Amino acid sequence: MMRTARVACFGGIYDAVETDGKLRLSDGRIVDPSQVVWLPPIEAQTIFALGLNYADHASEISFNAPDEPLVFLKGPNTLVGHNGQSRRPSDVTYMHYECELAVVIGETARNVKQDKAYDYVAGYTIANDYAIRDYLENYYRPNLPVKNRDGLTPIGPWFVDKEIIHDPMNLNLRTYVNGEMKQEGSTSDMVFSIPYLIEYLSSFMTLRENDVILTGTPKGTVHVYEGDEVVTEIEGIGSLKNTIVGDEDFHRNGGI
Amino acid sequence: MYRAKAKFTGSEQVDDIRINFIDEVKWNGKTYKKNTLSFQAPVSGTIYGTLFNFRDQQKAMKEKFHEMPYNEPPIRPVLYIKPRNTINSHQHPIPVPSGKSGVEVNATIGVIIGRNATHLTKQDALSYVDGYTVVNDVSTAHDSFFRPAIKNKARDGFCSVGPWIIAREEVPDLNQLMIRTFCNGDLVHVSNTKNLVRSIPQLLAEVTEFMTLYKGDMLLIGIPNNAPIASPGDTVKIVIDQIGTLVNPIIEESTIKPGGAL
Numbered sequence: 350m351m352r353t354a355r356v357a358c359f360g361g362i363y364d365a366v367e368t369d370g371k372l373r374l375s376d377g378r379i380v381d382p383s384q385v386v387w388l389p390p391i392e393a394q395t396i397f398a399l400g401l402n403y404a405d406h407a408s409e410i411s412f413n414a415p416d417e418p419l420v421f422l423k424g425p426n427t428l429v430g431h432n433g434q435s436r437r438p439s440d441v442t443y444m445h446y447e448c449e450l451a452v453v454i455g456e457t458a459r460n461v462k463q464d465k466a467y468d469y470v471a472g473y474t475i476a477n478d479y480a481i482r483d484y485l486e487n488y489y490r491p492n493l494p495v496k497n498r499d500g501l502t503p504i505g506p507w508f509v510d511k512e513i514i515h516d517p518m519n520l521n522l523r524t525y526v527n528g529e530m531k532q533e534g535s536t537s538d539m540v541f542s543i544p545y546l547i548e549y550l551s552s553f554m555t556l557r558e559n560d561v562i563l564t565g566t567p568k569g570t571v572h573v574y575e576g577d578e579v580v581t582e583i584e585g586i587g588s589l590k591n592t593i594v595g596d597e598d599f600h601r602n603g604g605i
Numbered sequence: 606m607y608r609a610k611a612k613f614t615g616s617e618q619v620d621d622i623r624i625n626f627i628d629e630v631k632w633n634g635k636t637y638k639k640n641t642l643s644f645q646a647p648v649s650g651t652i653y654g655t656l657f658n659f660r661d662q663q664k665a666m667k668e669k670f671h672e673m674p675y676n677e678p679p680i681r682p683v684l685y686i687k688p689r690n691t692i693n694s695h696q697h698p699i700p701v702p703s704g705k706s707g708v709e710v711n712a713t714i715g716v717i718i719g720r721n722a723t724h725l726t727k728q729d730a731l732s733y734v735d736g737y738t739v740v741n742d743v744s745t746a747h748d749s750f751f752r753p754a755i756k757n758k759a760r761d762g763f764c765s766v767g768p769w770i771i772a773r774e775e776v777p778d779l780n781q782l783m784i785r786t787f788c789n790g791d792l793v794h795v796s797n798t799k800n801l802v803r804s805i806p807q808l809l810a811e812v813t814e815f816m817t818l819y820k821g822d823m824l825l826i827g828i829p830n831n832a833p834i835a836s837p838g839d840t841v842k843i844v845i846d847q848i849g850t851l852v853n854p855i856i857e858e859s860t861i862k863p864g865g866a867l
Binding site: 394395419420421422423424425426427459484486487488489490491492493494497498499553554555556557601604605 | 651653656657674675676677679680681683684685686688689690691702723724750751752753754755756759760761814815816817818819822
């Protein structure tokens with residue numbers, strides 16, 4: 350097992366692997382990728398996300414990098430698979446993508462030290478942790494209307510076993526909007542590394558299988574608009590596509 | 606007797622039961638004393654908490670809301686998530702982290718969602734509710750609300766829930782429910798849903814405007830002002846009118862065992 354997806358196809362939900370440009374479902378059927386609906390590749394449990402975890406991004410949005418990880422939590426309502434849609438309320442300005450390396454926990458972890466941290470990692474995927482900064486308030490910031498919105502955290506397409514990623518702390522990240530590269534960085538620029546984050550979180554709480562840590566985003570945020578196609582990409586892990594849609598599709602008229 | 610649901614120890618299922626408030630539970634046709642039964646938290650969905658939803662808490666913060674780093678009072682409900690590691694059960698111990706002398710016990714009502722709820726109106730909101738339960742939303746004390754308080758609120762065992770979910774129809778008036786907290790038998794805190802800033806239907810409408818609450822998720826209606834502190838050796842009891850009584854002993858984290866046995 351190296352890269353696996355979860356897909357909906359023929360009325361059922363299957364694990365799938367890549368085979369010669371096609372997908373082989375867990376029941377043996379081989380299908381074209383265009384025939385499936387891509388679901389989040391793992392059934393995520395507790396979802397952690399990091400704010401200001403790349404120094405260049407922190408300065409971009411006028412903050413110094415914090416001296417302790419800025420961690421917030423997200424609910425399962427936020428997740429949507431590859432090729433999914435994310436809603437942009439009609440009256441916002443500051444809707445930003447955030448390409449992030451997602452670390453999937455594989456084993457119960459409590460009081461884990463940095464030098465053992467990778468033993469507790471199952472693998473990786475890509476998340477696009479959209480934020481709508483118009484809704485920022487200074488209470489438990491970033492507050493939920495900014496970061497816990499339905500379908501505003503595309504994730505996938507693949508869950509990638511940790512064994513095939515030799516150095517997760519040295520991967521290029523890129524975001525393309527309508528084909529044009531808008532964000533580029535490297536996981537080597539994280540303020541708090543993956544082992545540090547696992548030690549930190551497990552020092553006061555228990556991490557379990559399928560908990561996910563979204564490790565923050567580098568510099569390069571631009572506004573996105575209805576109709577934009579946003580692709581977030583991480584070296585060796587894959588390329589995650591998402592389309593921005595407007596209020597009309599949701600039969601909504603204003604509101605957040 | 607009243608309709609309720611409970612998850613008993615040793616079962617993965619939630620069972621329909623009948624209860625009364627002289628501590629009797631009817632299950633599979635037989636009646637038992639509540640204190641002879643072993644309960645697990647009756648919830649498994651995502652738990653969302655609410656800050657500043659009692660008027661006295663808003664009043665106490667009135668000046669601070671205008672100071673740095675807040676600058677202005679909150680516009681929308683201030684929410685947080687209690688992740689799955691926090692879920693704890695009736696009669697199971699709540700751990701106090703080493704180096705802390707005690708924990709805040711925040712007595713509140715958990716609203717259990719009965720069907721997937723997106724963009725509700727205030728008028729419709731209650732029809733999406735399955736029922737209500739008692740929650741002890743434990744936290745270590747903190748006086749800055751600027752950053753998400755994961756270290757304070759997301760520790761193992763910091764959200765005791767139960768013992769049961771009382772059916773929505775059994776609590777027709779949500780606006781007059783007294784919430785009492787006892788520590789070692791002494792009454793240490795009282796609050797009342799008549800003092801909510803946002804009523805339960807109003808809160809459900811505002812929250813689901815931007816995020817779906819799924820069947821089985823739980824929304825906590827707000828934590829009290831000046832929550833009492835409990836220390837290892839104490840027993841905390843939360844009694845909510847028409848909903849139930851939740852009891853937890855407080856112990857040192859280093860003495861906790863798997864399964865929560867004392």
